[in-house]
Amino acid sequence: MRIAIGVEYAGNAFEGWQTQPHGRTVQDALETALRKIAQAPVQLVCAGRTDTGVHATSQVAHFDTTARRPLEAWVRGVNSHLPASVGVQWAVEVDETFHARFSAESRRYRYVLLSRRVRPALLGGRVGWTHGALDVVAMDEAARCLIGEHDFTSFRAAECQARSPIRSMHAVEVARQGDVVVFDFHANAFLHHMIRNLVGSLVYVGLGRRPVGWMAEVLAARNRTIAAPTFAPDGLYLCGVEYPQRWPLPGGGRIIAPPQLLLP
Known part of the structure; x- marks a missing residue:
């Protein structure tokens, strides 16, 4: 099945999103944590590959897996294996036509x-x-x-x-x-x-x-x-990725509004 997840992270703790041999990227951290829950390798596809130092309040990604887990396992379970600088906020099951990058409007x-x-x-x-x-x-x-x-x-x-x-x-x-x-x-x-x-x-x-x-x-x-x-x-x-309404993403698959950043 295909799972879509919403992710937030502090980009200054990583060397960008995309996986690298040194393993110090957001994708590497997430795929390592997901593998522990799925008990098998997992490959993520994201809506937008952010550079080193760039943050996300609402990154969207998807992965395919044969592991049957409660959706909460893809959130709290995965987060238990992640550093404090990155966290999964939600997870939903989507059909195989959903693509985190190419389906985004x-x-x-x-x-x-x-x-x-x-x-x-x-x-x-x-x-x-x-x-x-x-x-x-x-x-x-x-x-x-x-x-x-x-x-x-x-x-x-x-x-x-x-x-x-x-x-x-x-x-x-x-x-x-x-x-x-x-x-x-x-x-x-x-x-x-x-x-x-x-x-x-x-x-x-x-x-x-x-x-x-x-x-x-x-x-x-x-x-x-x-x-x-x-x-x-x-x-x-x-701060947000918008998709057609036919997929059950939070906010009806539409606008995920950026949160109010706590600044002086």
Whole structure:
């Protein structure tokens, strides 16, 4: 049978999602724990392979198994074999047509940026940081040009393996909460480093290094070299994956809303 699971993890405790020979990835930790419950090898497929340092509040993955276990065994049982930095939140049985990656209709990411004079200590590795004053209104205005279907080559990593740079951005919002600036992105899919590159360029606008209209110029240029450098992964969270309603995932298989992150 096929099991879908929802996972949260602190990305700064791992070297990315995808399995590696050294075994220090989220996938490696989960597959090791799942194998102990299934008493057989288990291979996971996820909705989005996050990079080193990138967190998740709502990652979705699936695996196939012949082991018959109560669904709670795939949650509490698996969690008993996992480090504190990663945990399974739910598990549901789905049919064989479900695919964590290819069945997903859209993804939601949030970037949390601390904007203050001194670097974070307690939140180190969990938020991005800039010491310069940011014009959030200008950043939000600059981000509006990203909504719609576009060629995002200017914000794509050189090593990106996606066949096409075309993506549909459903919504972008930049807002301030005290010393924290929150960037929310909702799209059908994202390119490698796309959000970190978008945040880096939006921060340039917020710092006054570039005008609001520059963002649209960079997007239209389809040239990675004219955009800002890639921003740090620390504040990036995969906050939800949306699927058609026919699968019994939590929330009706629709929006898994990002939780309110506890920040000063």
